[in-house]
Amino acid sequence: MHSYFAVYYFFALVYMHNNFIFAQVNVHKMEDLLLHSEKLIHETSLGFRRYLYDHINWSNRLIGVKGARGTGKTTLLLQYLKTVDLPISQKAYLTLDDIYFSGNSLLESGKTFYQMGGKLLVLDEVHKYPTWAQEIKNLYDRYPDLKIIFTGSSIVDIAKQEGDLSRRALMYELKGLSYREYLFFKKGYIFPSIPLETLIDPKNSIRNLLDKDFKPLAYFQEYLKTGYYPYEVEDPRGFYQRLKQQLRLIVEYDMAELKGFDIRHAKKMLQLLFVVAQQVPFKPNIIKLAEKTGIHRNSINNYLYYLEEARILSLLQSSGTSTALLQKPEKVYLENSNLLYALSEELPSLGAVREIFFNNQLGIMHHLSFPKKGDFLVNGKYLFEIGGKNKSSKQITDSTQAWVVKDDIEYPIGKSIPLWLFGFLY
DSSP: OHHHHHHHHHHHHHHHHHHHHHHHHHHHHHHHHHHHHHHHHHHOOOSOOOGGGGTSOTTSSEEEEEEOTTSSHHHHHHHHHHHSSSOGGGEEEEETTSGGGGTSOHHHHHHHHHHTTOOEEEEEOGGGSTTHHHHHHHHHHHOTTOEEEEEEETTOOGGGSTTOGGGTOEEEEEOOOOHHHHIIIIIOOOOOOOOHHHHHOTTSOGGGGSOTTOOTTTTHHHHHHHOSSGGGGTOSTTHHHHHHHHHHHHHHTGGGGSTTOOGGGHHHHHHHHHHHHTTOSBOOOHHHHHHHHOOOHHHHHHHHHHHHHTTSEEEEOBTTOOSSSOOOOSEEEESSHHHHHHHOSSOOOHHHHHHHHHHHHHHTTSOEEBOSSSSEEETTTEEEEEEOTTOOOGGGTTOSSEEEEETTOSSOBTTEEEGGGGGGOO
16 A cells, blocks of 8 residues: 555656646746747837727727738737837737747746736737637636737638637737828828718818828829738838738638638639639629639639638629628629739739729728629718729719719819829728
């Protein structure tokens, strides 16, 4: 009997010793991560902040920011970490695609950070960690004075995650740069955003809101081609190559998050994207798309919606159509004009570029649908026709709430509004 207890006691000591060593190793690795976090926070510039920064309720204890790759989620949260009034030892940035998390749990790491006095934990790329939702929920529930902010791809649907995180987290989505933001980020121009109602009201003088020497068309084409993603400044020459690589990563890796999408079909998805990119904007012909891609026609509609979830496509439904059902869209667009220039085999048509830009900039804060007349119906009441500077209003003359959006004009004239101005909405 005594020998049994001696053996039991021996193994218990070994177990405790090993776990103590493991815990020490964890703390050591954790300290390395925190040193890296401190370095990143210190190096982060506060000179330019994205539109979303001022829209987030930072007082909430659990905040999620999702968005497409390359839109600036990481920088946004590092800026918050830098400005928040906490000692550097009490705030940290951790990215879950770090190799550290292949052998260490998020829950235990969060616990260690909290025990070290941590108050604010920013978790980047959470979709790279399989059980992120459950473990974030556990951290939230166990440590009431720990604030957590996390980022994920645009595909992340928090409502479908385990752990019922959706009732706890305040979710936001970060889009690419608006034309207004681009002018500040790349050229140093600082302008206020202009709400849609102000923009369409003829009583308001847009000229008075802008510098008198500002030439609004001077950088507009540049923005349409390469201005939507902030990382363009790092390598302008390699921008399109990087953008194509980004699309491949989204389809081949990020889309694994989508329920119903078999990642083994990624090659067909890329083929569909390429075919669509040569035709946008267009009303999809399901049979022809199936023939060109080898995707079963019953699956084409789902694939289009998957690409929209990934913020690669934008699908426009007819006005009055329910968005609850995955119906065939009335019109298909690429999500932004930079994608069009990157994927088109030939120089894109100006008409396609204009419509994609308008759809992208308006769609971020407003509801768009396809009307019986004109090109876009906004919020169910504002009708817009898109074209060049010689575009007439004959298609929408019978509507009092209608405007012609013209490329190549500098300022509003009557019922004509310049296209670039819709890049000042956010």
